[in-house]
Amino acid sequence: QSALTQPASVSGSPGQSITISCTGTSSDVGRYNYVSWYQQHPGIAPKLMIYEVTNRPSGVSNRFSGSKSGNTASLTISGLQAEDEADYYCTSYTSSSTRVFGGGTKLTVV
Amino acid sequence: EVQLVQSGAEVKKPGESLKISCKGSGYSFTNFWIGWVRQMPGKGLEWMGIIYPGDSDTRNSPSFQGQVTISADKSISTAYLQWSSLKASDTAMYYCARQNSGTSFDIWGQGTMVTVSS
Numbered sequence A: 001q002s003a004l005t006q007p008a009s010v011s012g013s014p015g016q017s018i019t020i021s022c023t024g025t026s027s028d029v030g031r032y033n034y035v036s037w038y039q040q041h042p043g044i045a046p047k048l049m050i051y052e053v054t055n056r057p058s059g060v061s062n063r064f065s066g067s068k069s070g071n072t073a074s075l076t077i078s079g080l081q082a083e084d085e086a087d088y089y090c091t092s093y094t095s096s097s098t099r100v101f102g103g104g105t106k107l108t109v110v
Numbered sequence B: 001e002v003q004l005v006q007s008g009a010e011v012k013k014p015g016e017s018l019k020i021s022c023k024g025s026g027y028s029f030t031n032f033w034i035g036w037v038r039q040m041p042g043k044g045l046e047w048m049g050i051i052y053p054g055d056s057d058t059r060n061s062p063s064f065q066g067q068v069t070i071s072a073d074k075s076i077s078t079a080y081l082q083w084s085s086l087k088a089s090d091t092a093m094y095y096c097a098r099q100n101s102g103t104s105f106d107i108w109g110q111g112t113m114v115t116v117s118s
Helices: none
Strands: A009-012 A020-021 A036-041 A048-049 A064-069 A070-077 A084-093 A099-101 A105-109 B001-007 B010-012 B018-025 B032-039 B047-052 B055-061 B069-073 B080-085 B092-097 B105-108 B110-118
Touching: A009 A020, A009 A048, A009 B010, A020 A084, A036 A064, A036 B069, A048 A064, A048 B105, A084 B047, A099 B047, B001 B092, B001 B105, B010 B018, B018 B092, B018 B110, B032 B080, B047 B069, B047 B092, B080 B092
Parallel strands: A009 A105, B010 B110
Antiparallel strands: A020 A070, A036 A048, A036 A084, A064 A070, A084 A099, A084 A105, B001 B018, B018 B080, B032 B047, B032 B092, B047 B055, B069 B080, B092 B105, B092 B110
16 A cells, blocks of 8 residues: 655745645545645644545635545645645545555745 | 543563553544554654444554554543554654544544654
8 A cells, every 4th residue: 555645845935825736546546535634743743634635624724725636636725824834744545445645745935 | 622632652672562542532432433643753644544432443554454453442432552562663653533524534642652772
């Protein structure tokens, strides 16, 4: 069971928008609308940002949005803020009834 | 308040056994799956497995099958992650998390750091 593929790092300036991709296969991302995204700041437990591809939990800024096309899901952050600097992980349900995480993407706000 | 509280940090020697815990409160513990996630030092998140405390139904990642045991005691709203013989490569932060209806982890524990060193 291979990890989903994410870029190791992305960067953007305050106010800009960035997109993080998450590529899986037809057995996970491509088959199910159960893709989630998590934000993790150093030394702190992850926080759910997006669930079921496009949904935001209560309390998460509407600057965060999710989408999916084929075997690739994406997280877009608009109006970048310094506090968005963190690691981001995607995860998907799989045909084995398990879940798999992406390798993680470090977002730098420069 | 809905929360998961994990047991404290552990320092063990290779070959020793260990059981760490995750206690839920503020919600019906038996009605939500609880998952375990590993994060090795400086590395990413790895999905280990989940358990449904209501009936102890379990799903394990192939990567961790046979390496750890996931269990739960619904009478005390607590899930467990257990090793019978630790290795240095088990050194990591371990998080428990509640899975909501959409298969996402919406509530996380604070993490338990496990260090295995001779």
